[in-house]
Amino acid sequence: xxxxxxxxxxxxxxxxxxxxxxxxxxxxxxxxxxxxxxxxxxxxxxxxxxxxxxxxxxxxxxxxxxxxxxxxxxxxxxxxxxxxxxxxxxxxxxxxxxxxxxxxxxxxxxxxxxxxxxxxxxxxxxxxxxxxxxxxxxxxxxxxxxxxxxxxxxxxxxxxxxxxxxxxxxxxxxxxxxxxxxxxxxxxxxxxxxxxxxxxxxxxxxxxxxxxxxxxxxxxxxxxxxxxxxxxxxxxxxxxxxxxxxxxxxxxxxxxxxxxxxxxx
Amino acid sequence: xxxxxxxxxxxxxxxxxxxxxxxxxxxxxxxxxxxxxxxxxxxxxxxxxxxxxxxxxxxxxxxxxxxxxxxxxxxxxxxxxxxxxxxxxxxxxxxxxxxxxxxxxxxxxxxxxxxxxxxxxxxxxxxxxxxxxxxxxxxxxxxxxx
Numbered sequence: 080x081x082x083x084x085x086x087x088x089x090x091x092x093x094x095x096x097x098x099x100x101x102x103x104x105x106x107x108x109x110x111x112x113x114x115x116x117x118x119x120x121x122x123x124x125x126x127x128x129x130x131x132x133x134x135x136x137x138x139x140x141x142x143x144x145x146x147x148x149x150x151x152x153x154x155x156x157x158x159x160x161x162x163x164x165x166x167x168x169x170x171x172x173x174x175x176x177x178x179x180x181x182x183x184x185x186x187x188x189x190x191x192x193x194x195x196x197x198x199x200x201x202x203x204x205x206x207x208x209x210x211x212x213x214x215x216x217x218x219x220x221x222x223x224x225x226x227x228x229x230x231x232x233x234x235x236x237x238x239x240x241x242x243x244x245x246x247x248x249x250x251x252x253x254x255x256x257x258x259x260x261x262x263x264x265x266x267x268x269x270x271x272x273x274x275x276x277x278x279x280x281x282x283x284x285x286x287x288x289x290x291x292x293x294x295x296x297x298x299x300x301x302x303x304x305x306x307x308x309x310x311x312x313x314x315x316x317x318x319x320x321x322x323x324x325x326x327x328x329x330x331x332x333x334x335x336x337x338x339x340x341x342x343x344x
Numbered sequence: 345x346x347x348x349x350x351x352x353x354x355x356x357x358x359x360x361x362x363x364x365x366x367x368x369x370x371x372x373x374x375x376x377x378x379x380x381x382x383x384x385x386x387x388x389x390x391x392x393x394x395x396x397x398x399x400x401x402x403x404x405x406x407x408x409x410x411x412x413x414x415x416x417x418x419x420x421x422x423x424x425x426x427x428x429x430x431x432x433x434x435x436x437x438x439x440x441x442x443x444x445x446x447x448x449x450x451x452x453x454x455x456x457x458x459x460x461x462x463x464x465x466x467x468x469x470x471x472x473x474x475x476x477x478x479x480x481x482x483x484x485x486x487x488x489x490x
Contacts, residue, residue, distance in 0.1 A: 106432070106434040106442055106444075107442065108441070108442050109440050109441055109442070110436055110440045110442075110470070111440055112407065112436055112438065112440045112468045115405055115406060115407035115468070115470060116406055116407065117406070117407045117408070117409055118396050118398065118406050118407070118408045119396060119408055119409065119410075120409065121409045121410065121411060121466055122394075122396070122408060122409065122410040122411065123411070124410075124411050124413070125392065127390070128413060128416065128489055129413055131390075131413075131415075131416055131489060131490070132413035132414065132415035132416045132464075133415075135415040135416075136415065219390075222390065223390075223393075226390075226392060226393040227393050229393075230393040230394050233394075271414070271415070274414060274463065274464045275413055275414070275415075275464050276464075277463070277464045277465055278411055278464070278465075278466075279466075280409065280411065280465075280466040281411050281466070
């Protein structure tokens with residue numbers, strides 16, 4: 080979300096002058112997308128993006144997915160990175176459930192994990208802001224701080240030239256988000272819900288990233304690599320809809336991976 | 345300045361100044377993109393903290409590929425701090441078909457594209473510096489959804 084300190088006053092004045100009535104200049108109706116250089120392979124969505132889409136399909140009992148177990152800390156950095164992404168996703172779930180005590184515990188857990196991986200300093204103000212906003216039940220602010228937390232963690236990792244760890248944070252969050260998405264859709268199957276799993280490029284992106292980090296070849300990373308290969312045909316169905324069986328199977332796989340991420344094996 | 349100090353200035357201080365200027369410019373571009381987003385926040389759009397940016401020459405384009413979810417509504421805002429530059433942002437599906445809404449807009453150093461995806465898939469956000477008085481123009485792209 081927008082931070083006041085980021086807003087350039089000149090930008091404000093300029094926008095006030097031009098207003099928002101401008102129309103789009105004509106753009107080509109068709110392009111060859113392959114000819115463009117890409118900034119990012121694929122932008123990884125935050126878990127709350129898919130949760131927002133899921134909420135529109137019907138009521139979800141988010142409380143049943145809230146999790147606040149303290150869990151273990153790992154000495155291996157890739158494991159901690161995956162767990163960090165996973166716990167931040169838990170924070171978004173707790174926000175959906177409007178569970179203030181859970182949000183506060185998760186904020187502290189994120190801080191502890193971030194400290195363990197050497198990026199705690201960038202998280203401390205966010206953890207404090209999460210607690211304050213949760214106390215006031217300002218859910219939009221909590222959501223915003225969770226987003227900032229993930230962004231700061233990844234920014235700090237990138238500054239330390241640990242881009243691969245940063246990618247593991249995204250992967251941990253995506254796996255937990257997918258686990259919840261498939262749990263919700265399995266309970267009350269709809270074609271619209273299953274379609275939210277149609278993310279083949281993202282899956283390919285994660286697979287490529289994992290293959291490019293042989294130095295992080297810990298068992299859980301190897302397990303995720305194999306599992307992504309299993310998941311791919313289930314969601315990359317072309318024009319055919321994703322079946323209830325496929326949704327159930329992906330839930331089993333992501334639940335198994337979640338267990339490997341959060342517990343010491 | 346004596347020659348010794350000149351050498352120190354050129355080797356140490358100048359790169360720091362230039363580096364700081366480059367960082368500040370991308371951050372400024374982000375400020376402009378966020379400024380364009382501000383009215384939409386009041387309409388309930390959650391603007392993501394991350395942003396994508398860089399610099400491009402006039403006439404150059406770049407693509408950001410992004411997973412979008414059917415059911416959500418998205419706005420992408422592009423900004424640059426170069427006031428006389430003209431930027432654009434447009435959204436295409438995987439087949440290269442323009443899919444943005446007609447209320448997408450472009451005005452000088454700001455542009456915005458609005459999309460309501462009809463399917464959950466990855467899409468291409470094409471950013472361009474259409475015109476600029478600068479050789480390279482910083483740009484930043486932010487997005488929000490509801």
